[in-house]
Amino acid sequence: MKLSKQKEDYLKEIYKLQTKKNRSLKQAEIASKLKLSKPTTSEMVKKLETDGFLLIQEKRAVSLTKKGIKEARKVHRKHQLIEVFFNKLLNIKQKNKFHTEAHKMEHELSDEASDKLDDLLNNPDFCPDGNPIPDKNSTIIELNKLPINKAATILFAKTQDPQDLTRLSSLGIVPGTNVSIIKKISKGPIMLSVKESELALGSEICSKIYVELK
Amino acid sequence: MKKNCHNLSAKKTALESAHIAIVGNPNTGKSCLFNHLTGLSVTVSNYPGTTVELFQGKTIFKGNELRIVDLPGIYALDAASEDEDVTKNFLFKKTPEVLINIVDANLLERNLYLTLQLKKLGIPMIVALNFHEEANDNGITIDSKKLSSLLGLPVIPMDALRGAGVFKLMNQSLDIISGDSKPKINFSKKPSTVEVARKRHDKARKIIEKVVLKGKTKVSAYEWLDRWTTEPLSGSLIMVGVFAFIFACLFYVGAYLGGVLNTVFTFLIGNPIKQLTSLIPNDLIKLVLDLGLVDGINAGLQVAIPYIAVFYILLSLLEDSGYLPRIAYLIDRFMHKLKLHGKAVVPMLLGFGCSVPAILATRVMPNKRERLITAILINLIPCSARTAIILGATGLFLGWQYALLIYGFVLGLILVIGFILGRTLPGTSTGLIMEMPKYRIPNIKNVLKKTGARLKDFIVVAFPIIIVGSMILGLLQGLNLLELIMRPFEPLIEGWLLLPAVTGITLIYGILRKELALEMLILVAGTATLTDFMSPLQIFIFCLVATLYFPCIATFAVLKNEFGWLKSTIIAISTIILAVLIGGLVGRLFMFIGFLV
Numbered sequence: 001m002k003l004s005k006q007k008e009d010y011l012k013e014i015y016k017l018q019t020k021k022n023r024s025l026k027q028a029e030i031a032s033k034l035k036l037s038k039p040t041t042s043e044m045v046k047k048l049e050t051d052g053f054l055l056i057q058e059k060r061a062v063s064l065t066k067k068g069i070k071e072a073r074k075v076h077r078k079h080q081l082i083e084v085f086f087n088k089l090l091n092i093k094q095k096n097k098f099h100t101e102a103h104k105m106e107h108e109l110s111d112e113a114s115d116k117l118d119d120l121l122n123n124p125d126f127c128p129d130g131n132p133i134p135d136k137n138s139t140i141i142e143l144n145k146l147p148i149n150k151a152a153t154i155l156f157a158k159t160q161d162p163q164d165l166t167r168l169s170s171l172g173i174v175p176g177t178n179v180s181i182i183k184k185i186s187k188g189p190i191m192l193s194v195k196e197s198e199l200a201l202g203s204e205i206c207s208k209i210y211v212e213l214k
Numbered sequence: 215m216k217k218n219c220h221n222l223s224a225k226k227t228a229l230e231s232a233h234i235a236i237v238g239n240p241n242t243g244k245s246c247l248f249n250h251l252t253g254l255s256v257t258v259s260n261y262p263g264t265t266v267e268l269f270q271g272k273t274i275f276k277g278n279e280l281r282i283v284d285l286p287g288i289y290a291l292d293a294a295s296e297d298e299d300v301t302k303n304f305l306f307k308k309t310p311e312v313l314i315n316i317v318d319a320n321l322l323e324r325n326l327y328l329t330l331q332l333k334k335l336g337i338p339m340i341v342a343l344n345f346h347e348e349a350n351d352n353g354i355t356i357d358s359k360k361l362s363s364l365l366g367l368p369v370i371p372m373d374a375l376r377g378a379g380v381f382k383l384m385n386q387s388l389d390i391i392s393g394d395s396k397p398k399i400n401f402s403k404k405p406s407t408v409e410v411a412r413k414r415h416d417k418a419r420k421i422i423e424k425v426v427l428k429g430k431t432k433v434s435a436y437e438w439l440d441r442w443t444t445e446p447l448s449g450s451l452i453m454v455g456v457f458a459f460i461f462a463c464l465f466y467v468g469a470y471l472g473g474v475l476n477t478v479f480t481f482l483i484g485n486p487i488k489q490l491t492s493l494i495p496n497d498l499i500k501l502v503l504d505l506g507l508v509d510g511i512n513a514g515l516q517v518a519i520p521y522i523a524v525f526y527i528l529l530s531l532l533e534d535s536g537y538l539p540r541i542a543y544l545i546d547r548f549m550h551k552l553k554l555h556g557k558a559v560v561p562m563l564l565g566f567g568c569s570v571p572a573i574l575a576t577r578v579m580p581n582k583r584e585r586l587i588t589a590i591l592i593n594l595i596p597c598s599a600r601t602a603i604i605l606g607a608t609g610l611f612l613g614w615q616y617a618l619l620i621y622g623f624v625l626g627l628i629l630v631i632g633f634i635l636g637r638t639l640p641g642t643s644t645g646l647i648m649e650m651p652k653y654r655i656p657n658i659k660n661v662l663k664k665t666g667a668r669l670k671d672f673i674v675v676a677f678p679i680i681i682v683g684s685m686i687l688g689l690l691q692g693l694n695l696l697e698l699i700m701r702p703f704e705p706l707i708e709g710w711l712l713l714p715a716v717t718g719i720t721l722i723y724g725i726l727r728k729e730l731a732l733e734m735l736i737l738v739a740g741t742a743t744l745t746d747f748m749s750p751l752q753i754f755i756f757c758l759v760a761t762l763y764f765p766c767i768a769t770f771a772v773l774k775n776e777f778g779w780l781k782s783t784i785i786a787i788s789t790i791i792l793a794v795l796i797g798g799l800v801g802r803l804f805m806f807i808g809f810l811v
Contacts, residue, residue, distance in 0.1 A: 022408040162405075163581070167647050169411035170290030172324055176412065185446050188547030189556060189646050195324040195415075198650040200543040202555050205645030 015072035240287030471520035510684025534656035553636030762793035
């Protein structure tokens with residue numbers, strides 16, 4: 001099933017915003033990012049929830065589901081690959097130009113064509129803005145489901161608690177940090193290795209952190 | 215230089231502003247460095263967030279008197295906890311002349327996050343690279359010169375425990391203080407956004423990549439211990455073992471020490487004083503002096519000091535070894551049933567020592583709701599003064615099994631109440647997010663210093679109360695007023711609790727300080743052999759009631775500070791009702807089944 005252009009844009013922007021903020025989003029934040037009205041956004045958010053891409057939490061906060069992340073990353077990846085294509089091969093250096101082109105084309109490019117494009121560009125790791133391009137076959141799971149001793153990278157959290165967020169930030173659990181689980185107690189806390197230190201994290205906070213398996 | 219020295223000593227020593235402030239992550243040896251510099255007793259511990267209060271001290275270095283403050287261990291200046299708030303506010307309001315940022319060489323990357331944030335403040339700063347040698351042994355070599363040039367800050371490798379590098383550190387600090395530059399501080403009230411945090415972490419990582427050489431990382435010496443203590447089965451067994459060991463130490467060593475202190479005191483001070491007072495013709499004055507100067511003090515020495523001292527030594531050992539966070543990890547899952555998390559365990563364990571610091575330690579809990587639940591439960595946890603009562607009366611006269619029964623009963627009650635509170639108080643529980651420090655061998659000097667400080671505090675506060683309290687009791691007894699005063703309470707004490715009416719006064723004394731209840735009981739009974747005065751069942755009920763009603767006036771004051779009048783009063787009254795209710799019920803139940811009768 002091909003998603004509408006509009007839905008793809010929503011997912012992509014929510015993904016980018018969540019990666020930046022490392023938490024679930026207020027609907028107003030999404031509306032202002034997409035420059036749309038709140039009612040419009042709220043309606044679309046509901047649709048995307050029905051599709052299983054989004055999760056509406058307490059106080060109507062929004063987070064992507066694993067399915068949503070997968071879809072968002074696909075579009076995001078296409079966007080970035082097209083940007084690299086314009087920037088490197090077509091030598092178009094103005095950001096607004098290659099960005100606008102990519103924005104138009106990202107919805108049309110098929111999955112197969114995007115993989116071919118990836119190969120053609122020698123599998124770039126970063127887009128022209130310096131942001132990492134997601135891998136084609138990456139597995140996204142919640143931190144509490146990460147097997148022991150398996151390396152992973154923090155994608156983002158879907159917590160809403162500002163204090164939890166600041167605490168996680170200061171201890172190094174921010175998007176992009178490499179982590180691995182040293183041990184865990186079933187249905188209980190995990191012991192996480194982060195930046196050479198060990199942290200004990202309760203199971204509910206772990207279930208609110210998405211990681212990408214390496 | 216001379217002029218500056220004069221300048222330094224001219225400044226008022228009134229609290230607050232300091233020349234040097236020590237800042238760093240928890241468990242980096244801050245308090246240890248502080249102890250080393252000042253010789254003043256402070257709480258040093260291995261648990262993240264124990265030093266919530268500020269510790270100030272003085273040192274004389276090259277003829278200059280320098281004031282040093284030890285700020286709470288924090289991970290960032292973002293006010294994610296009250297510790298961070300305390301530090302942030304202090305730095306803002308009482309800007310020190312030099313910041314010593316102590317970092318753990320083993321965990322440099324994580325530690326540099328705070329360093330980079332502190333640097334932005336603009337206060338002259340020195341980075342003290344602690345555990346430098348330990349890191350070397352672990353296969354981590356740090357190029358401190360390069361680190362210094364990358365950070366743009368002086369970096370001094372040191373060993374806070376042994377004092378290596380401390381002289382250099384002080385020299386540099388003095389140079390900065392003697393200089394004329396006034397720091398301009400650049401202060402932001404807002405917490406770092408995730409993007410800023412991320413950039414700062416990236417910066418720290420890039421610095422690390424340039425300055426840290428990693429050889430073969432050796433397996434940490436205590437990894438086996440870490441494994442055994444955090445595995446659910448073996449960990450639980452070890453935990454039970456540790457608690458059993460503590461109990462046994464208290465029971466045997468405490469009782470033994472009590473006997474020794476009693477003998478020594480009676481021989482050296484008690485008997486001579488009594489010989490002197492026997493010369494006094496007035497019986498009333500003689501009684502008051504005997505009780506105040508001899509029997510009261512003796513009771514304190516016999517039942518309070520030994521148990522409290524032994525407990526504090528054991529607690530300090532546990533704190534400094536790094537074992538407490540392991541317990542938190544291990545029973546986090548269980549604590550969820552109380553809608554709390556593992557982090558509540560540490561304040562609750564501290565509660566076995568004294569309720570006051572334990573309630574202060576609830577500040578590490580991330581939200582008000584959990585703080586309140588934990589604080590309420592701490593009210594019921596037998597603190598060392600209540601342990602003195604349980605062991606000094608029930609343990610000594612009925613046997614350890616009965617003392618254990620009281621503990622079991624109270625702990626069961628705590629679980630039930632925790633369960634009810636967790637389910638009825640509104641709000642959600644946030645999760646456990648806690649650093650797991652490395653195991654370290656506790657430094658005996660630090661442990662003794664800490665215990666000494668706590669005991670000194672106890673003696674200074676408690677003994678005047680004991681002496682005055684005993685004298686008042688003597689006066690009441692001598693004037694035959696005691697029974698008159700206790701008459702209105704008779705139905706409650708005698709009728710409901712089945713205790714001798716005069717014990718009511720001792721329970722009232724217990725509000726001042728818990729262990730006074732037993733000390734005064736001994737005086738009222740006129741003998742330290744309580745079984746001559748009360749039946750075994752009465753001793754048991756007395757201890758149970760004394761354990762359950764709210765700890766003491768000091769605890770109430772802390773509760774009031776932390777949660778306000780209304781909540782603290784409700785807590786205090788509920789515990790009294792609970793104690794009376796349970797005391798009477800248990801008494802009747804035991805009578806009915808013929809237990810202890």
